[in-house]
Amino acid sequence: MKIEGSTTILTGATGGIGRAIAWELANRKATLILVGRNSERVSRLAAQIDNYGGRVHSFVGDIVDDDMPQRLARFAEARAGRIDMLINCAGVQNFGFFADETTQSSAELFRVNTIAPIALVNAMLPHMLSAGRGQIVNVGSIFGSIGFPCFATYSASKFALRGFSEALRRELAGSGVTVTYVAPRFTRTGFNRGAVARMADALRMNQDEPEVVARHVADAIESEGRNRYFGWPEKLFVRINSLMPRLVDRPLMRQVDQMRPFTIRPSTTQVSP
DSSP: OOOTTOEEEESSTTSHHHHHHHHHHHHTTOEEEEEESOHHHHHHHHHHHHHHTOEEEEEEOOTTSTTHHHHHHHHHHHHHSOOOEEEEOOEEEEESOGGGOOHHHHHHHHIIIIIHHHHHHHHHHHHHHHHTOEEEEEEOOGGGTSOOTTOHHHHHHHHHHHHHHHHHHHHTTTTTEEEEEEEOOSBOSGGGOTHHHHHHHHTTOOOBOHHHHHHHHHHHHHTTOSEEEOSTTHHHHHHHHHHOHHHHHHHHHHHHHHHGGGOOSSOEEEEEO
């Protein structure tokens, strides 16, 4: 989809990747509807983009609220007249050994990372199908293709989001609505702060700046790509893991002992607003 002139809903807009995506799309002349839980942060970002000359609206709400998707759809229709694109970027992350994670924490993670994006797609899809055009962009993770130790539920939630994206893309073939799943590798944001950042440095994980990820996301949108994995050799490991997972098992199992000193008990939830 051509970004210029599109009306785009972006959740998690004030997070590290979300904020970078907002600016990238503003530079490409999209009309933005920024979604976040923190009124002050969403309003501040919207004002900055507006002062820059962008077309922007802000919507404050928690994506896990049952009535939020329909309220957001009505807001977008009222303010912009149409919904061309939905980017599901909000997310949470649990880091630590699964044995130390609570059931409540696991359920919260799935509500944010998997259930809420599906509910948002369900609310926006009728508008897109009625118009005969639209694009759904689900922001996943490399960990949604490679189950990573100490990120068990986070990996599982992104695996689920990837599977939903794949199935829905096939279901919508010929409708004019496309589905793109994008999978960044480790990104330097507040989402990956503290112990997670120290662990990534110790394991010498490749890392990207959020602005780099945002450009990749925008390029994937404009090319209407299906699955996009960012970073080398991570995208190669995704392919190897899908074909010969045992080759990936051994190095990841060895890393568990290296990760152990950085885990926090009980598992901590990092939030992308």
